[in-house]
Amino acid sequence: MAEKITVRNGRLEVPDNPIIPYIEGDGTGPDIWYATRLAIDAAVLKAYSGRRRIEWKEVLAGEKAFKATGEWLPRKTLDDITEHVVAIKGPLTTPVGEGIRSLNVTIRQELDLYACIRPVKWIKGTPSPVVHPEWLDVVIFRENTEDIYAGIEWMPGSDKARKVIGFLNGEMGCKIDETASIGVKPITKSATQRLMRKAMEYAMRNHRHTVTIVHKGNIMKYTEGAFRTWCYELAEAEFKGLFVTEEELKGTDGRVPKGKILINDRITDNMFQQLLLRSREYDVIVTPNLNGDYLSDAAAAQVGGLGMAPGANIGDFLAVFEATHGTAPKYAGLDKTNPGSLMLSAKMMLDYIGWGEAADLLARSLEDTVSQKKVTYDLARNMEGAKEVRTSEFAKYMVENMG
Numbered sequence: 001m002a003e004k005i006t007v008r009n010g011r012l013e014v015p016d017n018p019i020i021p022y023i024e025g026d027g028t029g030p031d032i033w034y035a036t037r038l039a040i041d042a043a044v045l046k047a048y049s050g051r052r053r054i055e056w057k058e059v060l061a062g063e064k065a066f067k068a069t070g071e072w073l074p075r076k077t078l079d080d081i082t083e084h085v086v087a088i089k090g091p092l093t094t095p096v097g098e099g100i101r102s103l104n105v106t107i108r109q110e111l112d113l114y115a116c117i118r119p120v121k122w123i124k125g126t127p128s129p130v131v132h133p134e135w136l137d138v139v140i141f142r143e144n145t146e147d148i149y150a151g152i153e154w155m156p157g158s159d160k161a162r163k164v165i166g167f168l169n170g171e172m173g174c175k176i177d178e179t180a181s182i183g184v185k186p187i188t189k190s191a192t193q194r195l196m197r198k199a200m201e202y203a204m205r206n207h208r209h210t211v212t213i214v215h216k217g218n219i220m221k222y223t224e225g226a227f228r229t230w231c232y233e234l235a236e237a238e239f240k241g242l243f244v245t246e247e248e249l250k251g252t253d254g255r256v257p258k259g260k261i262l263i264n265d266r267i268t269d270n271m272f273q274q275l276l277l278r279s280r281e282y283d284v285i286v287t288p289n290l291n292g293d294y295l296s297d298a299a300a301a302q303v304g305g306l307g308m309a310p311g312a313n314i315g316d317f318l319a320v321f322e323a324t325h326g327t328a329p330k331y332a333g334l335d336k337t338n339p340g341s342l343m344l345s346a347k348m349m350l351d352y353i354g355w356g357e358a359a360d361l362l363a364r365s366l367e368d369t370v371s372q373k374k375v376t377y378d379l380a381r382n383m384e385g386a387k388e389v390r391t392s393e394f395a396k397y398m399v400e401n402m403g
Contacts, residue, residue: 002055005085005353007317012085014353016052021080025090026062027327028391032339033090035395039339039362040346042399047358057084061103062092073103078110087320088349090342091327104322105151108144113313113320114191115198116142116289118296119348123340125371126304127382133303136279139208140299141199142292144313146191147223149289153183187223187288193234198314199286200239203261211235211243213265214287214295227288228265235263268295275299296324307337307378310344312352321349335390338376340366343398365401369394372401 003015024033037056044052059077066072081087094102108116118140122133130136154161156179164182168174176182196213203211213232217225235243243261256262266274268291275282275298287295300309306325313320323342331337343366350359370379373386374397380388389397 019055019057021057021059021084021087023061023089026093027329027332028337029090031391032342035339035391036342038395039398043358043362046402047361089322091323108313113315114144115314116144118311120299122303123367128304130302136302138282140285140296143195143289146186147289156181189230192227192230196231196234203284208283210262210283212285214271216268308340312348321345338378365398368401369397
């Protein structure tokens with residue numbers, strides 16, 4: 001009989017037959033979810049010889065939810081994810097410049113999934129635009145609830161926009177054109193420091209060597225500059241003796257003492273070139289919301305694109321794993337899209353619930369399949385001698401490689 005994942009005494013309790021909610025997703029979501037589910041189930045069966053299995057529970061969001069309920073994100077979906085603790089989702093539609101608010105952002109904020117965690121690592125055989133994609137192996141911790149993505153903004157010419165502009169110009173001495181669009185960028189100490197804490201704990205648990213705070217504090221001194229300050233303060237308060245800073249290494253040979261983590265910081269725009277030119281020097285990255293969105297996509301391009309980039313949104317215990325790319329509606333229903341992002345996110349999910357054997361099997365079979373050049377169109381067009389396969393065929397080849 002299937003059971004729910006629970007939280008007891010500060011840790012996840014995962015039964016051998018957990019119920020895990022899934023959101024199929026919009027556009028190509030159904031195609032990549034079908035393939036991903038096939039591969040997950042095969043990996044779990046192979047790894048545990050039938051002793052463990054996942055009971056999948058569909059919950060609705062996006063276009064499918066709107067057709068069924070008249071709501072883009074039903075409250076029941078959020079309640080189901082909360083009740084079952086761990087979930088996985090495909091991409092969801094968000095119109096640009098109009099219409100509904102981002103469902104991805106809403107899910108993160110409503111469930112307080114404050115850490116968007118995106119590992120970026122090259123899968124052997126994946127075509128890449130850089131000479132040494134294998135040099136990049138970073139895990140990006142992106143703050144998920146604040147910054148510009150908080151969605152506090154007003155349309156130009158609206159009464160609220162004029163009211164805010166009037167206050168800023170009249171009371172705060174600003175000089176903002178009355179026709180301007182207005183948005184607010186909140187960054188708080190509490191949200192910043194819980195993200196830094198999670199990044200440090202990850203670095204220690206996974207034997208990572210460097211934690212880099214990425215910010216634009218040279219310009220936005222009281223938001224992103226404060227983000228930098230608060231990250232260092234958290235490290236000093238809770239991880240004292242376990243790290244060193246670049247400042248502390250000045251005047252030495254620059255070597256980090258054995259067993260300690262180096263904490264440093266970089267300006268956001270500089271970090272883009274750092275990831276290209278000195279990628280081996282970076283390990284764990286901690287950054288505000290918008291920076292993290294840009295950096296994770298740019299880093300993904302170095303290892304083959306968003307089609308091979310996993311992601312997770314994690315709070316204190318609740319976690320939603322997701323494909324990091326969009327819905328690609330022109331390919332919907334064509335059984336053509338690369339399922340790699342969702343599959344690698346599923347690998348993260350299996351690791352999160354403590355099923356490391358199945359997680360490793362899933363990742364190895366994906367790498368083996370890519371190395372055999374049996375890939376979807378997005379990879380095949382850049383791989384000499386590749387066999388272009390459908391989304392579902394790619395999953396079946398993965399299952400064969402598990403055997």
